[in-house]
Amino acid sequence: METADLMHHTSRRFNEDLEKVRNQVLQMGGFVEQQLHRAIGALVEGDSRLGEVVATEDYRVNAMEVAIDEECSRILALRAPAAGDLRVIVAIIKTITDLERIGDEVEKIGYIGSRLATMERPADKYREVKHLGRHVEQMVHDALDAFARMDARAALLTAQEDRMVDEEYEAIQRQCMTFMMEDPRAIRRALELMWVVRALERIGDHAKNIGEYVIYMVHGKDIRHTALEDVARQIDAAPGVRQ
Template structure:
């Protein structure tokens, strides 16, 4: 390879790396925005803040636009660069993660919508403690899944997947308690139903955070762990770490 060709190849490689870093940064920025949406939506509910709820709903359009832009950039990279191995996994993982981030934004918007209903109808007599607790739990899951991506940390990603099972249990417990309360006080049904829908949205946020964590594991170890139970997922990660230790 002559000097001129060598320099050209290096330039292309540097440009490719810059493109990968840009799309990675954009995805993390999108993640930061949806994380804020969750936090603001729950605060709007707890505090009966209609203005904050409206801001959450307005920001949903920005999240949608970010998904479109990142998706288009990923498609351009795949078409022009034809990445292989870890670079291909990075682009494919980002392309899937942004779908889950957009859906988290949708769920935050639904929480904000219910918050607005409760501003109009009067606060629910029950359920706000559960919303605050589960809301904080799933927001942390989203934050940790994004941190796991940024640090390429499969152990932290697995911890997020494990937390999803705990959120599911918390959600079921809260649902049972609120349904019992509605049976005892039928006058509260309309308002408590809004809270039940909020809890359902928050539980789905946890599901999407787990999906992101699974994509991080795929990115790091190159193994698809979707639809696997926690024990199988953990064994796959440990197996990969053992192989890395031997090499």
């Protein structure tokens, strides 16, 4: 199994350190997922208090990032890992940055959600935003699953999902413009909503990044700025990765 291969190392302590920091990343990911879920819930249900709770809890994401970052620096300094181990550490450092950014976007959604709760709600009850939100939530979830399983194929699927999110984002953007033209009183709300949709789209990008780091971690290939179809071909051609 590839996990075992990546984790294979002579020093047991080192293995434990690596495993521990990996667990911390996934724990942080779990918290970010919960934050995202609650932020979308707060917006859609018009729960201003929940939105505020989400916004004020972002400091915990930041604290986790700092802790994991320190742990990674410590491992780099003490153990000087090479090859696969080094890739794991590098991927972790990048992943937590993206998770922390997701946290920031979620904080934004929480604030705006609690503000929107005091305004009149549109007739569609934010159906489109909810759909986009669930989609993005699923992406973050899948990216973290791929990270836990060291599953490059699932990571690639997640990265490909980002296109759909982008399309949905544009559709909602157009819809918001229509609303504004139809009813000038809705402009304020529509503008606020644009921020939320924008944040969700950014979260989709961060989830895509995490997927790319997983591929890098497993295969040692940097696939950023590469067409995803090429990457798919490379993964299929890579020897000995399937179980």
